[in-house]
Amino acid sequence: MNGVSVAHVGRPALRWHTLSRSLRGGLKGGEYIWAVAFVVPYLAVFLAFVVYPVVYGLWLGSDPRLYRELFSDPIYQNTVVNTVLYLALGVNVKMFLALLLSGFFMRPGWWMKVLLLIFVLPWAVPQISAFVSIHWMLNSEWGFLNNLLYHVFHIEGPSWLNERWTALGAVIASHIWKWTPFWTLILLAGRMAIPLEIRDTARVDGATGVRGFVHITFPLLANLYLISTLLSTIFLLGDFNAVYFVSGGGPADSTHVLATLGIRDAFDLAQPRLGVAAVMSALPLVIPLVIVLMRKLRTTEVQL
């Protein structure tokens, strides 16, 4: 509708005409209206449901006193340690396993195909179902894991979720369980994209096994591996479900990460500003990550 009026006003004066023309990027009047109309629905969604909440969130968390209160809270200090551990172990162990397993799944044979089908199952199962099952599996009295330990090895298993470090370990292991298949598939696709001639030439030149990996495969995969690691770090930083369902932040709020602590502060303690401040305190980590990621993605596109 706006486009119509612009077109009408633009017609008499030449200056207006060239101006509106340059705005339209060479599209004719009617087509320009269509082009604008096609973009408007998404722009409306973007402004109402992304820009507005971000601005509102920044405003909610803008009071410096909130951060003073936050930083002096021992639960918050524990949470920062947990988040760092969760990121460091969750991302790197998972990505390293995915790198190794993607090589393993390059082996020929029907058995590998069947194994891969089984292996992607954790990715296919919805997070809620899987994490709820893991939560009950780790129950110290009736859980499957301790039953297994007792029947097979005759050990009394620890009460996994009642102690901070085992509970945090369980959360990290659940994350690795759920997401390793996905990243393995990504890296597998990356390995498949390496031209066959390169692999063959390398093999003829004696670069097989570890040497082939270090000198041929990994340099070609390095960029993909780095991008995947950065993406996975951002995803993991925002992860709520694994912590919420597996440990629930317990025992005694000792295994929260920033995402779950923010929700707990905002809804269980009814202090939304403090909750926003908790998640905003991750921004100094997020912003450099995103800048590096954007640069990497751009150079990758050029290389393609």
Place this chain on the structure above:
Amino acid sequence: MSTITAEPRLASGAPTRALRAGWWSRFLGNAGVLVLSVVLVVWTIVPIYNMVLISLEPEGDVFSDHLWPKVPSVESFWGVLTQGHWYLEHFWRQFANSLYLGGMVTLLTLLFGSLTSFSIGRMRIRHGWLVSNAALLTYVIPASFLAIPFYRIMQNYGLANNLWSVISALVAFATPYAIFVFQEYGRSIPIEVDESARIDGASPFQIYRWIYLPLMAPALVAVGTYALLLAWNEFLYQFLLLSTKSSMTVPVALAQFLNSDQSPWNYMMATAIVYALPPVAIYYAFRRRMTAGLTMGGVKG
């Protein structure tokens, strides 16, 4: 280099020894593959086996310590399907909510994403790159970080306990990825196709509907499954925004079981399995297309 020094030895030395060494290393290799395979299968299966095991227990047997159900029973599945437990009073309503949520998120993501990328990529609207770059900035802040302001905004809009509040959030998070993939994929379609249609007098909408969408079908399938599974996997926004029994979705209802350790775990696991069946079926049906979509989306190295 090593092969050059190794080869003469293989050729001139005792052939039987070389053969035996080859057999031996192949045996070790196969044994390694076998061990690794077993470890992987056990690691992958245990949580899923646990889910199935509990769901097959009759009600009284959940709090016991056996490794397989003594008397397997489908009682709990029957309970889910007939809404036979008070935790599950509204199961079908909630399942329908989940379906509606997933369907709407998929539909709107595909619609908005394809319209936007058509305008930017095919019609070359001026400053279009600004829109697609701004859209990608959505992923700078994790969705869970925005949940608190989003919750308050939805309260102000009067959309609390309304599925559309969750739908709009998820569409906002899924569409940037859709635009990105459509742009990448659209580059493989020559622009001359659009131009010749335009010369033949087709309007932009006709080109979009009858030329662009059919040619984009593979990308639409990839992004569609992505959006559907995103909605199916999402929990936080549904948990915060939907709190009445008739408005909530299955994940929120599942989380309610966790309020007490004395919950009917067999019903809970049966619900979790019923909820997991559709995405698992979709994964295996669209497996190839989905990995194609992921690599389309620039995660290629």
